[in-house]
Amino acid sequence: MPGIVERRSRIATARADFLRSGRAESTTVPGVVAASWQRSFSAGVDAATSQAAYHEDLDLTGRLMRSAAPVIARLSDDMSEMPLSIVLTDYRARILSRSETDRTIGTLLDKVSLAPGFNYAEGSVGTNGIGTVLESGQPLYIVGPEHFHEQLQPFACAGSPIRDPATGRVEGVLDISCLTEHSSPLMHSLVRSAAHDIERNLLVDRNECQQALFDTFIRLDSRTRGALMAIGGSIVMGNAVAQNLFEPSEQRTIHEHARYLMMGQSNPVDQIELSSGKVVHLRGTRIIVGHDVAGIVVAVQIVSETASLEHRASGRSYRAGETQPASLGAGPAVADLSVASGDGRSLLWHRACSGISDALRDDVALLVMGEAGCGKRSLIADLYRSAVPGGRTMVFASADLDGPRIRDAERALADTVDPTLFLFTNIDRLSIDGVVGLNDFLVGLAASDRPISIAATVSDADLGSGLPFRDLLPHFARAVTVAPLRHRIEDLPLLVAHVIANVTGGRRAVVSPAAMRVISRYPWPRNIRELEEALAVALLKRPVGEIQSEDLPGYCHSGASRLLSVLESGERDMIVAALHDAEGNRVRAAAALGIARSSLYRKLKSFGIDAA
Known part of the structure; x- marks a missing residue:
């Protein structure tokens, strides 16, 4: 005991010297404490008067609270003979709960605001067993004069970070506090064990989809020696082999392609070339929970690491992040595509361009699949114009092919002399009569010697249905999928520039980095068509200059996973506008809206609004 008292006395003297000189005695004060004192001093913490800030927007029903409750209850029972307090905080050092075994300790902690709602970040109250644990990322035992703030001198606290085992991210801190005369170094071991x-x-405690994804990843990882990655929702995991084999940029490319395979209907097996030149084979296992796709676990195998310096016009494997080839066969450059299709850098974009170009060059009937609004029609027409100089494109919408209007296509066929592409759009929407008419037309075309090429578009969502258009599929020899915009994030900057140039007609207008971040986060369920509409709205608000994030429609700021009602959409737009007016300050935004901060936070989460 005399040794402990003497040590604390030396640290108290060193603290007083530090407050006067700004330098800590390295031989007396533990390094982690000295570093914390320096950070506290640099952050402007007043060792006598600083107060913890209070917050109302706490998550009191989430996974951390559920997971900690039984552990804290058991710890309270085990330590009932010792006057102490057990505190749980979130990852921002905000206290979620406090339980004590003695009323006196609770009263004393109330005086220093170590209570639910208050923020014990190091930058607010200095060195302590919560904020300093978060800053250092390790369990700590802070006693008496080691605290920076003099009001905390009577206490001893042992804190340990709580990490999510799946992501490694710190979710919060578990802290045990008591008066110094009741403290023991055993508190350090006790709090670490409880945190584990x-x-x-x-x-x-994961939702069913997350748990299914995690279980599958663990099971497959135990059976393989190769690289394995799991992707689903906001979760991305990779085993040690994957981390060692692939650079971060390569991992991101694989993740994005895995998400694309996850949402497809075909077997999730593919081979792609990364920007580094590595050719990798992906074999995926989809995780299905109920009617939902929870995620995908992919085994990744390197097929080749030989980088190709040239891209061939056919049979090529494009690299993610590289620009489109300058030419197609003997035709002119392909890079200058229309606004609707845009230029692109993504692997999926190049794969679609390559597949369509090859089919047009080989003059085989082509079926192009993809979501509505992803640019199928424009892409086909642009690539045909590049592949067949002087050729023309005739477009027939599904509505034009129902009933007697199929005769227009037949007359056009009879009059055709020059190379022509007959492009039939949205054939999945054809009625039975329309399918019969188009079938007769295609049969007649097969017997004709006219220089006609055939292509059609269809929504890939309808491929597994029993719709009448399926009777037309035998007429097509090749199929290509155009990926939705949410799987082509790399293409957005160039695509946005195309759209703006088309809408403005040469006016000086660009998108700010903040607005581009909003554009990149939004999933664009209606694809390019919706992007064009959003930028048109933004250009009405700011016809020249730099488009800001607040110029974009309210829905661009929302990542809600459900369809919002008209009333909810209006409320979402009001919240987005209030946040922009308050320059992102949520307290001011809540006041302007006339709602509590806790209500604003709930609505931000419900509407998927990122107010960062």
């Missing part, structure tokens, strides 16, 4: 118990509970 909470982490195990976090592993179990």
Whole structure:
């Protein structure tokens, strides 16, 4: 005991010297404490008067609270003979809960605001067993004069970070506090053990989709020696082999392609070339929970690491992140595509361009699949114009082919002399009569010697249906998929520039980095068509100059996973406008809207609004 008292006395003297000189005695004060004192001093913490800030927007029903509750209850029972307090905080050092075994300790902690709602970040109250744990990322035992703030001198606290076992991210801190005369170094071991118990509970307490994804990843990882990655929702995991084999940029490309394979209907097996020149084979296992696709686990195998310096016009494997080839066969450059199709850098874009170009060059009937609005029609027409100089394109919408209007296509066929592409759009929307008429037309075309090329578009969502258009599929020899915009994030900057140039007609207008971040985060369910509409709205608000994030429609700021009602959409737009007016300050935005901050936070989460 005399040794402990003497040590604390030396640290108290060193603290007083530090407050006067700004330098800590390295031989007396533990390095982690000295570093914390320096950070506290640099952050402007007043060792006598600083107060913890209070917050109302706490998540009191989430996974962390659920996982910690039984551990804290058990710890309270085990330590009932010792006057102490057990505190749980979130990852921002905001106190979520506090339980104590003695009323006196609770009263004393109330005086220093170590209570639910208050923020014990190091930058607010200096060195302590919560904020300093978050800053250092390690369990700590802070006693008496080691605290920066003099009001915390009577206390001893042991804190440990709580990490999500799946992501490694710190979710919060578990802290045990008591008066220094009741403290023991055993508190350090006790809080670490309890934090590990909470982490195990976090592993179990996942929603059904996350748990299914995690279980599949663990099971497959135990059976393979190769690279394995799991992707689903906001979760991305990779085993040690994957981390070692692939650079971060390569991993991102694989993740994005895995998401694309996950949402497809075909077997999730593919081979792609990365920007580094590596050719990798992907074999995926989709995770289905109920009627939902929860995620995908992909085994990744390197096929070749030989980088190709040239792209061939056919049979090529484009690299993610590289620009489109300058020419197609003997035709002119392909890079200058229309606004609707845009230029692109993504792997999926190049694969679609390559597949369509090859089919047009080989003059085989082509079926192009993809979501509505992803640019199928324009892409086909642009690539045909490049592949067949002087050729023309005739477009027939599904509505034009129902009933007697199929005769227009037949008359056009009879009058055709020059190379012509007959492009039939949205054939999945044809009625039975329309399918019969188009079938007769295609049969007649097969017997004709006219210089006609055939292409059609269809929504890939309808491929598994029993719609009448399926009777037309035998007429087509090749199929290509155009990926939705949400799987072509790399293409957005160039695509946005194309759209703006088309709408403005040469006016000086660009998109700010903040607005581009909003554009990149939004999933664009209606694809390019919706992007064009959003930028048109933004250009009405700011016809020249730099488009800001607040110029974009309210829905661009929303990542809601459900369809919002008209009333909810209006409320979302009001919240987005209030946040922009308040320059992102949520307190001011809530006041302007006349709602509590806790209500604003709930609505931000419900509408998927990123107010960062």
